[in-house]
Amino acid sequence: MTSHTMAIKNDPKQDLDLSLTQSKAKSFLSPSFAAYMDNQDPLKELRNEFVIPTRGEIAPGADRSNESCIYLCGNSLGLLPKAVSRYVNEELQVWGEGAVNSHFKHRFGRPWVRIEETVQEQSAKIVGAKKDEVAVMNTLTSNLHTLLAAFYTPTPERHKVLIESKAFPSDHYAIESQIRWHKLDPATSLLCQEPRQGEYLLRTEDILETIEKHGHEIAVVAFSGVQYYTGQYFDIEAITKAAHAKGCIVGWDLAHAVGNVPLQLHDWNVDFACWCSYKYLNSGPGGIAGIFVHERHAMGFERNRLAGWWGHDKSTRFEMINVFKPIPGAAGFQHSNPSVLTTSALLGSLSVFEKTTMQEMRKKSYLLTGYLYHLLTTEFSTDVLEIITPSDPEQRGCQLSLVFKHGKMMEIFDGLAARAIIGDERKPDVIRVAPTPLYTRFEDVRQFVVELKDLVAQVYYLEKEK
Numbered sequence: 001m002t003s004h005t006m007a008i009k010n011d012p013k014q015d016l017d018l019s020l021t022q023s024k025a026k027s028f029l030s031p032s033f034a035a036y037m038d039n040q041d042p043l044k045e046l047r048n049e050f051v052i053p054t055r056g057e058i059a060p061g062a063d064r065s066n067e068s069c070i071y072l073c074g075n076s077l078g079l080l081p082k083a084v085s086r087y088v089n090e091e092l093q094v095w096g097e098g099a100v101n102s103h104f105k106h107r108f109g110r111p112w113v114r115i116e117e118t119v120q121e122q123s124a125k126i127v128g129a130k131k132d133e134v135a136v137m138n139t140l141t142s143n144l145h146t147l148l149a150a151f152y153t154p155t156p157e158r159h160k161v162l163i164e165s166k167a168f169p170s171d172h173y174a175i176e177s178q179i180r181w182h183k184l185d186p187a188t189s190l191l192c193q194e195p196r197q198g199e200y201l202l203r204t205e206d207i208l209e210t211i212e213k214h215g216h217e218i219a220v221v222a223f224s225g226v227q228y229y230t231g232q233y234f235d236i237e238a239i240t241k242a243a244h245a246k247g248c249i250v251g252w253d254l255a256h257a258v259g260n261v262p263l264q265l266h267d268w269n270v271d272f273a274c275w276c277s278y279k280y281l282n283s284g285p286g287g288i289a290g291i292f293v294h295e296r297h298a299m300g301f302e303r304n305r306l307a308g309w310w311g312h313d314k315s316t317r318f319e320m321i322n323v324f325k326p327i328p329g330a331a332g333f334q335h336s337n338p339s340v341l342t343t344s345a346l347l348g349s350l351s352v353f354e355k356t357t358m359q360e361m362r363k364k365s366y367l368l369t370g371y372l373y374h375l376l377t378t379e380f381s382t383d384v385l386e387i388i389t390p391s392d393p394e395q396r397g398c399q400l401s402l403v404f405k406h407g408k409m410m411e412i413f414d415g416l417a418a419r420a421i422i423g424d425e426r427k428p429d430v431i432r433v434a435p436t437p438l439y440t441r442f443e444d445v446r447q448f449v450v451e452l453k454d455l456v457a458q459v460y461y462l463e464k465e466k
């Protein structure tokens, strides 16, 4: 067996020796191992449900241009399910043929006046909710505002919102603006949970301690289910329970969790949640988003809410009576008649989920991301690449976040893109890669690692000495 020694050319102090792991990992890096895993995969046929861009489409001029690219970016935008084109085209056809009449008469049985109902049940299944606890509407940040309008009702004693210190910027801005909306000051009403010095991840015990200590003045705990930067999957049930014990409301941004990890929002007693559908749900850019409101809130109407006619009782909606009577359930939080095209796109993408279950997807995801994790930790020195996502599969979804050391992240990212390998970068130094179980093969993971090894050798000025 050949031993490869790689050394940083320009800095002898940082010599790297990657040879130690070579013999151990070699069999896992062989095409036959990946092919074996792909053959065993019970979900392998689902890849055929998607349009996978070719290498040539992603990186014009790339060799083997007709082969499929390596797409590891479902955490940002999922690939196009073939069913989406069909469903959207049907709506265009119905629009052309029936125009306004299609609100009530629809040749495919999906009258527009009830279009949102076509995606309600499957969405609820994916997040572990009762059908009436879920509504599909608007977009993610708008929904976060809508839900906070109902659930963030600060008092002089209880006015704080607890968030992650590195919450997604849109959430941070939304929550700060909600605080100001109530004539409060984020300096005193926003509580940010910081990781410990030198750490990336938030420890559950630290979050619980903050809740224990400050819970009496926290109105809302608003966390993400899976952290966008680190890929950490928080213990939603434990955090919700601890916050409830202190009398707080708990809401979750599930942008990176929905369609990625199995969720049980109803049983976990979550108060509210929101998500987008363009990442792991594959409904297309700017797709229609979703909300969850637990039935104990959604069936009662004591909370003030931002109202619109689509949240009004369906039987009298068109009587134009101007006396708001909300629909029981999350649907009572809707404002506008929904976008038929994006709802139909979601219907198409959810039809793929109907062919499997979140539990089956999770099983594959453990293996696929576990495979990636193993290869990365055995093939690369931590002086080049560090995985900041938890090593425990229970505490992550499919995404791994890779920190590239010595300021080389963008060079690596551009190099991958030129090789038709799509992840995404988050400054200052992270590349996120997400082998989503619906359409990623073990062979994709293997090729990614092989190409990355080659690229790291170039970018870090390593030379191979045979």
Ligand SMILES: Cc1ncc(COP(=O)(O)O)c(C=O)c1O
Pocket (backbone or CB within 6 Å): 139, 140, 141, 142, 168, 170, 171, 224, 228, 253, 255, 256, 276
């Ligand atoms: C965690 C998280 N929250 C919020 C958003 C903002 O989503 P939108 O632009 O759909 O409102 C994103 C977008 O990627 C996200 O990842």
